[in-house]
Amino acid sequence: MSKQINVALIGNPNTGKTSVFNALTGLNQKVGNYPGITVEKKEGVCKLPRGVKAHILDLPGTYSLNASSLDENVVIELLLNKNDKNFPDVAVVVSDVEHLKRNLLLFTQIKDLEIPAILVINMSDRMAYKGISLDVAYLEKMLKTKIALVSTRKKQGVEELKELIANYRELSMEPCLNASEIDPEYFDGLRKAFPGQLLYKLWLVITQDVNFGKTDRNEIDPVADFKTKSKSELKRLQQKETIRRYQFINDTLKVGQTIDLNAAKDLSIKLDRILTHKVWGYVVFAILLLLMFQAIFSWSEPFMNVIDDAFASLSDVVSGLLPEGKLNDLISQGIVPGIGGVVIFVPQIAMLFLFIAILEETGYMSRVVFLMDKTMRRFGLSGKSVVPLISGNACAIPAIMATRNIENWKERLITILVTPLSVCSARLPVYTILISLIVPETKIFGLINSQALALLGMYVLGIVLAIGAAIILNKIIKMKGKSYFVVEMPTYKLPLLKNVAYTVLEKTKAFVINAGKIILAVSIILWFLATHGGKTFSNAETIIDERATALNLSEHERDTELASFQLENSYIGMMGKAIEPVIKPLGYDWKIGIAIITSFAAREVFVGTLATIYSVENAEDEGTIRSRMASATFAGTGEKVFTVATGVSLLLFYAIALQCAATVAIVRKETNSWKWPLIQLIGLGVMAYLFALIGFSIFK
């Protein structure tokens, strides 16, 4: 087998780089993470002409090789490291025909690294519409490259691009301009100090330290002294470099590109007269949000019912197939309903991701950032916090990763800290079951379902809590940071179905797999802990038999008594009992205590845990989890456990507490310390306890 060609797709954000990636790889792609960091890594395989294969890596979007974020840094780290197994044989630089001038900046930088580069001019179908014409031959000559005019929308130019990739050895590796002339003396010194090193690479390593401070410079050692420059001098030099590059690009495009402004149509600007208007902009945004929640709750309902029924019958089938006993209970009453409890939310999550993907793809999300910035800043947040806070309604993990483009560290930190208060989908199973227990199902005004209204109330509560927490954090956290806010307003585009579908599929799949794994593991551990115990547990049968004889219990009564006695004295029972004094004031018994302990791994485990606990205790009860919870009583008093007060208290607790190991891990990664995730975990924990306590006292 011949060696695969390593191809890196590089480009500015909003150039349709992902569309080109999808067009090249089709379904042969996988999404993962770069080792050690949570930057998404997309790679795929593309079949080229004459049986050659290419490994395609879709690098994060960046405006230049001067990284200012973790995502952008990935690009530089790769391009500076020839030993990386993904180091590209050829770089495919994706540009957008409408923003060629800006896109070429990055292209000239990549050329300076002497990596063979192909220039893709994407969205070429919009050329006529924008009155643009290009002299491709001239541009190829000036930029010392080969150009592919591509339109992924019209499926044009992709084959030509594949041909160019296959023949990458014919590409020139010469830089297209001499950037070192901005300060010949300095660069001469640099060349003498590090002989044998590529000058532009040295320059990037030096400036990278200024901007980002993460580039590994071990491989480069100076052989002679050279005069270093101060940070501000370097920054000025970078500015000069940028100006120099633009000079070259302007000169090149003056000949190579003609724009007939009379022929150009600008629908985006016209749309923005309304969509970013001081009044209408907000009205449209509010309507879109309402539509989104409508979609999540109403349109996904039929799908959810189908899934619910499917898992209920699966439980029955499994239960019928396996021999009766504890293992049967574990699988049919614990694992299957536990997994079902997550899968049932797939339609809602998919719907939410669908909306977010469409808003991002069309370019509307940037307008939301623009509209909301001033308001959000009052709470110590940024306009860019809106995206994480909305995505947080699906899952806090991608939401926290989405805070990366917030330039101001304080604003970003506050966004990270309050995002887990958004009602993530893992809370839905908990909310749904608790609301169904404490809110009677009626129609308000004969129209609105009371339980749906209660759920909506929980969403409003999430927003109010997030804003409240942000205001407080903004007062407490003292941090002086540079406050940059730059957001590109891309032209509106019709979303590409393929891109949207991939995003929804990928994110939903990741959610189900991650949550599924945790639930499976927790169910098994829980089952083990519930069926094993200390001395009292092993002697349970003797103790209960004595008691049964003394009280003259029937066999059925004896079995029930035995089961609850065993649960109480099992390891998990002991753990629940141990924390009972702490949670008693909130109205919880030790069984709920167990559910709270286990749901520190993930909230959605709450339902599965109660399912497992009640099935271990009472295997004969064939009812649903809900009916078992409804009939649960406190040991001794016989009072109902799930009263309105307990329900409210639990709802508040789950609305606030950070019960998600994955979120803690991601905050640790994104803030690069244990300080913030711990503050967040403890802060939200204390807040949850207090709110639950107050809630319980009011409704008691």
Place this chain on the structure above:
Amino acid sequence: MQTTLAQIKRGERAVITDVSSAHIPLKLLEMGCLPGNFVELVQAAPFSDPMYLNINGTYLAIRKETAIHIIIDIVP
């Protein structure tokens, strides 16, 4: 007329004459906010902050606090 970008009004066209590199992120420069390039206001949010601009054909939004560090010359 020499002024800062924060003062620009809709319908006015201006040329950037100077940017204070100490206060302007490199990213903004890379997006085309450089001396010699034209700029116009597309839309202002309430209280004119942030500002939605067209700089050299790139559409972007920046806050007023950044715009005051960009000097422009309004073309009559």
